[in-house]
Amino acid sequence: MKTILVTLLLLTATPSLSWAVEPGEQDVAPVAQHGEIEPQHDEIYASPGHVLSHYFGRRRSGLITSGMENVVGVTATGLSPLMVLSVTGPVVYFMTDADQRGELFFFYQPWFWIITGICSLIVVFKDTILTFASYLKTPLNILGAIFNFVGFLFGFRLIIYLLGADLGSDPSLAEKVLTYATMVVMLSFYASIWIFGNLVEVIILLSPFPLVDTALRFLRIGVVVTMYVLCWIHPALGLMFALPILIMSALTMNRSLQALKLSARIMWDLVAWRSYPLTSDMTTLTAFTVISLPSTPWFTLGKLVKKENGWHFRYRRFLIGPRVDTLVDLSNLQIAKGTLASVAAQKTESGSQVILRFPPGYRGQEETLAEILGGETADWSAMTKIRDMWKNRRWPFSRDSGGEEIAKCDEPQPNESR
Numbered sequence: 206m207k208t209i210l211v212t213l214l215l216l217t218a219t220p221s222l223s224w225a226v227e228p229g230e231q232d233v234a235p236v237a238q239h240g241e242i243e244p245q246h247d248e249i250y251a252s253p254g255h256v257l258s259h260y261f262g263r264r265r266s267g268l269i270t271s272g273m274e275n276v277v278g279v280t281a282t283g284l285s286p287l288m289v290l291s292v293t294g295p296v297v298y299f300m301t302d303a304d305q306r307g308e309l310f311f312f313y314q315p316w317f318w319i320i321t322g323i324c325s326l327i328v329v330f331k332d333t334i335l336t337f338a339s340y341l342k343t344p345l346n347i348l349g350a351i352f353n354f355v356g357f358l359f360g361f362r363l364i365i366y367l368l369g370a371d372l373g374s375d376p377s378l379a380e381k382v383l384t385y386a387t388m389v390v391m392l393s394f395y396a397s398i399w400i401f402g403n404l405v406e407v408i409i410l411l412s413p414f415p416l417v418d419t420a421l422r423f424l425r426i427g428v429v430v431t432m433y434v435l436c437w438i439h440p441a442l443g444l445m446f447a448l449p450i451l452i453m454s455a456l457t458m459n460r461s462l463q464a465l466k467l468s469a470r471i472m473w474d475l476v477a478w479r480s481y482p483l484t485s486d487m488t489t490l491t492a493f494t495v496i497s498l499p500s501t502p503w504f505t506l507g508k509l510v511k512k513e514n515g516w517h518f519r520y521r522r523f524l525i526g527p528r529v530d531t532l533v534d535l536s537n538l539q540i541a542k543g544t545l546a547s548v549a550a551q552k553t554e555s556g557s558q559v560i561l562r563f564p565p566g567y568r569g570q571e572e573t574l575a576e577i578l579g580g581e582t583a584d585w586s587a588m589t590k591i592r593d594m595w596k597n598r599r600w601p602f603s604r605d606s607g608g609e610e611i612a613k614c615d616e617p618q619p620n621e622s623r
Contacts, residue, residue, distance in 0.1 A: 270440050273436070273440035273441060273443065273444040274436060274440050274443070275368075275391065276394070276443075276444055276447050276448075276451075277432055277433070277436040277440065277443035277444060277446075277447050278367075279364060279391050279394050279395045279398070280394070280398055280432065280447040280450055280451065281429045281432050281433060281447075282360045282363065282364070282395060283360070283394070283395045283396075283397075283398030283399040283401075283402060283454075284398060284399075284402045284425055284428060284429055284450070285356075285402065285425055285426065285429050286353070286356035286357050286359060286360035286399065287321055287324060287325050287328070287352055287353065287355075287356035288325055288426065288429065289360070289429070290312060290317075290318065290321045290356060290359055290360065290363070291318055291321040291322040291324075291325045293312075293313075294312055294313050294314075294317060294318025294321065294322075295315075295318050295322075297309065297313040298313050298314070298315065298318070301313075310366055312359070312362075312363055312366070321356075321359075324352050327345070327348070327349075327352075328349045328352060328422070329422070331345035331346070331348075331349065331418075332349075332409070332418045332419050332422040333419055343475075343544070343545060346409055346410045346418075347410070347472055347475055347476060349406065349409070350406045350410060350468055350472055351472065353403065353406050357399050360395065360399070361392065361395065361396075364388075364391055364392060364395055365388060365392070368384060368387055368388050368391060394451060397451075397454045397455060397458060397461075398450065398451065398454045400454070400458070400461040400462060400465055401450075401453065401454035401457060401458075401461045402425065403461065403464060403465050403468065404460075404461060404464050404504070405421045405422070405425055406468060407464045407465075407467060407468045407504050408421060409421060409422070410468060410471060410545075411471075411495065411504075411545070411562075428450075431446065432446050432447055458523070459502060459522055459523050460502040460503060460504070460505075462523055462524050463502050463503075463504055463505040463506065463520070463524070464503070464504035464505075466506050466524060467493050467504050467505070467506040470491075470493075470506055470564055471545075471546075471564065471565060474564050474565040474566045475565050479565070479566040480566050481564070481566040481567060482570075483567065483570045483573040483574065483577065484573070485573060485576045485577055487577055488510065488511040489508055489509065489510050489511070490508065490509040490563070490567075490574075490577065490578075491506070491507075491508060491509075491563065491564050491566075491567075492506075492507065492508070492509045492518065492549070492561040492562065492563050492564075493505060493506040493507065493561065493562055493563075493564070494507075494518070494561060494562075495559055495561075495562060496559075498518065498531070498533065498560055498561065499531075500531055501518060501520070501529075501531055505520050506520070507519050507520030508520070509533070509561070509578075510530075514532065515532055515533070515534075515535070516532075516533050516535055516578065517530045517531060517532055517533065518530070518531045518533050518561070519531075533560065533561070534551070534560075535549070535551075535560075535578055535579065535580070536551070537551055537552040537553070537580075538550070538551060538552075538575075538578055538579055538580030538581075539551070539552055539557060539580055539581055539582070539583050540571045540572075540574045540575040540578065540580055540581070540582050540583070541557075541571070541582070541583040541584065541585040542568070542569075542571050542582070542583070542584045542585060543562070543568075543585050544585075545565060545568075546562055546563050546564060546565045546567065546568050547562070547563040547567050547568055547570070547571050547574060548561075548562050548563070548585065549561040549562070549563070549574075549578065
């Protein structure tokens with residue numbers, strides 16, 4: 206039976222087990238008599254199960270090998286469920302005998318993996334060819350985030366199917382309990398890794414820079430491919446590669462949950478075309494952090510609340526945990542119109558530093574935001590920069606443009622009409 210619970214217990218007890226089989230021939234002989242360890246002979250290659258059988262016996266070595274492969278499979282599926290479903294489907298289908306393909310689970314049927322393959326190609330296309338087309342790529346970024354969530358649901362079902370298949374036709378009560386406990390652990394691992402991997406989708410959705418999404422996408426694909434290759438060489442290598450990802454996903458759970466909530470809010474505002482009217486006397490605003498706000502996790506959706514000593518950014522740890530209030534310095538504030546949403550930036554000697562961003566539902570109300578929070582307005586949208594470059598002929602790498610003009614080309618331009 207494939208179970209991570211027994212695998213972890215056996216791995217924890219490896220030193221004592223290896224010590225127990227070392228002492229003398231009298232301890233080894235009974236195991237050989239029961240047929241658990243095969244006679245030693247010269248081999249060019251020994252399978253992982255065969256190697257481990259010298260220490261744990263055939264049954265337990267198969268259990269450990271399956272547990273390692275399960276951890277690798279759950280980790281890879283959590284990082285990129287759509288890609289895993291697109292690849293494993295045709296592999297299983299064509300490795301199955303033709304007369305038995307009709308009995309395969311629907312994940313392995315051509316109609317399913319062809320659809321998931323097309324979705325994967327769309328995501329790769331928008332992260333490579335369309336990486337510079339900001340206005341065309343933004344709707345596809347939202348579509349890619351939706352694909353990632355749908356892939357998460359299908360991956361959930363795939364893990365339940367694979368682990369549930371171990372029950373057999375007439376399982377005992379102990380087998381049922383062990384299998385269901387394994388499902389809970391595996392699905393918890395899978396959910397935590399997917400929430401951690403969703404940070405990539407949030408960064409792609411918010412990043413205004415080209416090629417960032419390309420690098421992140423291929424980095425994630427490279428991690429998944431490397432994990433499977435190492436697992437093919439030996440499941441222990443794949444396990445050692447997957448464990449740091451599991452640990453990292455657990456340590457960054459609060460940050461990842463905040464980013465998941467943020468991506469859901471942004472997609473809801475954009476897909477439903479939501480608009481939230483603002484008035485100058487409002488004392489509570491929805492906002493989210495990126496990187497610059499001190500003592501606050503990145504990509505955290507919260508509230509700007511006005512108090513006696515100024516504006517505070519408020520959020521809850523782990524979404525439902527204790528409430529945290531952080532005083533925000535809004536001096537020298539600039540409310541800028543961005544490509545996706547409005548931005549609150551603080552002007553410094555070295556330039557403008559983004560403090561907070563607002564949901565897409567506030568877009569187009571920069572003047573009201575500036576009146577509520579205090580400060581001036583500016584336009585940082587990509588289309589405005591393109592129009593400014595066309596109007597003033599300030600093209601990158603152009604010899605006709607002066608050095609000072611080129612240096613100022615990327616600076617935020619104040620909105621003179623306001």
